[in-house]
Amino acid sequence: MSSLRETPDVLRYTAFSDDPEGGNPAGIVLDATGLRDEEMLAIAAEVGYSESAFLTAPSGGAAGSGASDAGRAYSVRYFSPKMEVPFCGHATVATAVALGERIGPGDLVFTTRAGIVPVTVTREGGALRATLTSVEPHIEEVSADDLAEALAALDWPAGDLDPALPPRIAFAGARHLVLAAASRERLANLAYDFARLEALMHRLDLVTLELVWRASPEVFHVRAPFPVGGVVEDPATGAAAAAFGAYARELGLVPEATVLTLHQGEDMGRPGVLTVELRADDRRIRVSGTGTRIPA
Structure with missing residues (x-):
């Protein structure tokens, strides 16, 4: 894979700040259906952030589509520029905010390699805020x-x-x-x-x-x-x-x-x-x- 122009759209969001110059930036692919592991790793490397998140719909539908949004459930994988990681909190928050902008505040369920991670998106004033609940620590x-x-x-x-x-x-x-x-x-x-x-x-x-x-x-x-x-x-x-x-x-x-x-x-x-x-x-x-x- 030589260029991000050949991949699905990659969004860029920051987490833990409402300032684009603050917090931790993450790449987000809202529909990673059909992407192979090596393609996701290549996208994460080209984006260059510490992690990027790749979403698919557990039901087999396209993540981000109207049908799968009704359930607000997604499978999520996280890649750094060098490796896949089992779970990434800042990319989870960034992804939840991106989804909240598109489908509104509410509860989400992310299935990750580490386990099930519930996420709630709320609106506080003009900003969206995401809260993740970890797996058993x-x-x-x-x-x-x-x-x-x-x-x-x-x-x-x-x-x-x-x-x-x-x-x-x-x-x-x-x-x-x-x-x-x-x-x-x-x-x-x-x-x-x-x-x-x-x-x-x-x-x-x-x-x-x-x-x-x-x-x-x-x-x-x-x-x-x-x-x-x-x-x-x-x-x-x-x-x-x-x-x-x-x-x-x-x-x-x-x-x-x-x-x-x-x-x-x-x-x-x-x-x-x-x-x-x-x-x-x-x-x-x-x-x-x-x-x-x-x-x-």
């Missing part, structure tokens, strides 16, 4: 050797970690290594060994690192290196935000029912805001944000 320990290798790849001294937020691998649709910086300055200074970190992440089946700094009990600043996807850093990462919500709750860092605010992308010049909701009666994590189309 979990966290696990990271070995001392793997932690040491991650810190070496980042060039972070162990003393720069916040001891109140211990390292863990967290999952809410994809696997992320959570590391907490002791200072905002440590988080802002991100210059890592791309190949070394990529190798470790492939070995541990990680999609991103979730690097965090706690600004207040419910407010965090985050960054997400994404070398396995072929990009240095993801500007706003919904899947990692969901995983982090599970991490914070499982370690007792926040109440079982709370709302967290994550600021991401500021150090890249693409600020975005991710809202993470935890509920006492549901272990799944809800991540929400605005989105908007990126002008051609």
Whole structure:
């Protein structure tokens, strides 16, 4: 596939911001019927964003058509420029906003490689907002050797970690290594060994690192290196935000029912805001944000 002119239309939306210059951009193909894996990967590579979403209708109808919109259910696959990922939160939010513009606010159901992801689109003032509900999350320990290798790849001294937020691998649709910086300055200074970190992440089946700094009990600043996807850093990462919500709750860092605010992308010049909701009666994590189309 030599050119996007030979592919279905590719929309470009940003997620977790209502400013096209903020948040995390995603490519969206509303009807990927008939596209082969290698074609979707080629489209994602040519678009060049951290991920692109490809929709088909589970019933076999064309995604985005009037018939399948009645059910508001879609199969969704996500590709970075280098690989397919099981789940992508920002592309989910961007896709839901794009659908909301076409078929109106309401409930959607996305069938992903990670599982079923319900999404609700609402209108707040003049903006659309999408809220995804993650699959069942979990966290696990990271070995001392793997932690040491991650810190070496980042060039972070162990003393720069916040001891109140211990390292863990967290999952809410994809696997992320959570590391907490002791200072905002440590988080802002991100210059890592791309190949070394990529190798470790492939070995541990990680999609991103979730690097965090706690600004207040419910407010965090985050960054997400994404070398396995072929990009240095993801500007706003919904899947990692969901995983982090599970991490914070499982370690007792926040109440079982709370709302967290994550600021991401500021150090890249693409600020975005991710809202993470935890509920006492549901272990799944809800991540929400605005989105908007990126002008051609």
